[in-house]
Amino acid sequence: MRAGLAESNSSKSFALAATEIIRSCVHCGMCNASCPTYQLTGDELEGPRGRIYLIKGILETGETSDVAQTHLDQCLVCRSCEASCPSGVKYGELLELTKPHIESSNPSPLGLRIKRYLIVQIVPSKVLFSIFFAVGRILKPLLSSNLKTLIPERVSLRVLSRVHHKRKALLLSTCAQSVVRPSIDTAAIRIFDRLGITLIPVAGAGCCGALALHCGYEDKAIVQAKANIDAWWPYIELGAESIIATSSGCGLQLKGYERLLKEFPDYSAKSKHLAGLIRDPIELIDDQKLSAVIKDSDRCSVVFQSPCSLQHGLKINGRVEAVLERLGWNLTKVKDPHLCCGSAGSYSILYPETSAALREEKLNALCQGSPELIVTANIGCQLHLAAKSAVPVIHWLELIERELN
Numbered sequence: 390m391r392a393g394l395a396e397s398n399s400s401k402s403f404a405l406a407a408t409e410i411i412r413s414c415v416h417c418g419m420c421n422a423s424c425p426t427y428q429l430t431g432d433e434l435e436g437p438r439g440r441i442y443l444i445k446g447i448l449e450t451g452e453t454s455d456v457a458q459t460h461l462d463q464c465l466v467c468r469s470c471e472a473s474c475p476s477g478v479k480y481g482e483l484l485e486l487t488k489p490h491i492e493s494s495n496p497s498p499l500g501l502r503i504k505r506y507l508i509v510q511i512v513p514s515k516v517l518f519s520i521f522f523a524v525g526r527i528l529k530p531l532l533s534s535n536l537k538t539l540i541p542e543r544v545s546l547r548v549l550s551r552v553h554h555k556r557k558a559l560l561l562s563t564c565a566q567s568v569v570r571p572s573i574d575t576a577a578i579r580i581f582d583r584l585g586i587t588l589i590p591v592a593g594a595g596c597c598g599a600l601a602l603h604c605g606y607e608d609k610a611i612v613q614a615k616a617n618i619d620a621w622w623p624y625i626e627l628g629a630e631s632i633i634a635t636s637s638g639c640g641l642q643l644k645g646y647e648r649l650l651k652e653f654p655d656y657s658a659k660s661k662h663l664a665g666l667i668r669d670p671i672e673l674i675d676d677q678k679l680s681a682v683i684k685d686s687d688r689c690s691v692v693f694q695s696p697c698s699l700q701h702g703l704k705i706n707g708r709v710e711a712v713l714e715r716l717g718w719n720l721t722k723v724k725d726p727h728l729c730c731g732s733a734g735s736y737s738i739l740y741p742e743t744s745a746a747l748r749e750e751k752l753n754a755l756c757q758g759s760p761e762l763i764v765t766a767n768i769g770c771q772l773h774l775a776a777k778s779a780v781p782v783i784h785w786l787e788l789i790e791r792e793l794n
């Protein structure tokens with residue numbers, strides 16, 4: 390795709406990098422078939438090719454419009470289009486590069502900006518989010534059915550192991566997840582303990598910054614990324630072998646620190662080193678060892694919902710399914726497993742109608758084989774699906790932990 394730059398953009402590094410990405414697009418449109426918003430609407434501007442054209446127009450003219458802003462806002466950033474693009478267009482990176490500049494020149498509607506502001510203030514703060522949920526649980530009987538679905542039930546925790554192994558890895562204590570579903574990190578700690586790895590949740594490390602970045606608060610995401618590196622660095626120097634995020638969306642964000650911090654000399658080398666240490670828990674699972682410490686009993690039938698951040702972002706599709714099958718679970722099939730469930734970070738709050746339509750389709754696809762459980766790898770997908778699912782939805786780590794001897 391030919392792409393030039395407006396005079397006002399010609400020396401800006403983000404615009405030069407974005408133009409390079411746009412040039413790699415051959416406008417074949419193959420990506421539209423895998424785009425959830427295009428599939429729902431049939432509108433070219435609700436698909437990746439149309440959105441790339443919109444960004445191209447903005448860079449070339451130096452001007453944006455409400456129409457362009459709306460179609461770009463309504464993208465889930467699920468990256469399904471990247472997986473089906475024969476030219477390897479880095480659509481997610483293109484959006485990440487250009488969105489903050491588009492937002493600053495033509496802000497989104499006030500209502501949307503207020504919602505984003507509240508999300509970015511409340512969710513990453515464990516204190517504020519805990520208060521929000523405590524109040525929500527008290528008021529739950531009075532809420533509308535839509536709002537009720539946003540407040541999950543409390544889950545109990547099991548006692549953790551206190552053994553300290555030679556092998557150590559750092560555990561990102563995911564902000565929202567640690568409040569609404571702490572049992573996922575507990576499960577990770579217990580499973581890795583059996584595999585001879587101590588997981589360390591580090592005080593001072595907190596939100597990965599994904600929500601802030603997706604809501605257009607790049608500065609806040611940078612502050613959060615730097616705080617995490619500062620908290621983890623002494624442990625890395627002492628030999629921690631990896632950093633684990635039990636929510637795949639957070640793991641993907643951690644992998645992106647190198648790009649986010651490249652303009653900061655004090656952090657660019659550290660974030661590059663860190664990128665080599667980030668692991669999804671499935672990458673550290675030794676299922677031969679694990680099979681020796683789990684019960685030898687009949688397993689239920691499960692279906693795996695592969696989050697976009699896991700399959701399109703981290704590109705480790707199929708690994709969880711393979712491990713679960715080797716450990717004895719019967720996995721039922723899913724139609725169109727590449728399509729987003731509609732959770733997509735803050736998307737389910739900002740665009741509830743589109744999000745609900747995508748959830749309905751995803752639940753139908755997941756339940757076609759009548760599984761007894763839906764299993765996933767990302768807290769956002771888990772809560773979003775559980776809110777309307779007749780079948781219980783849990784994290785794959787919780788599934789395995791239930792079977793530990």
Ligand code: SF4
Nearest residue numbers: 414415417418420474
């Ligand atoms: S599939 Fe790739 S090359 Fe083709 S239109 Fe989509 S982004 Fe462009």
Ligand code: SF4
Nearest residue numbers: 424464465467468470
């Ligand atoms: S990121 Fe997802 S929603 Fe956005 S254009 Fe690509 S496939 Fe469509």
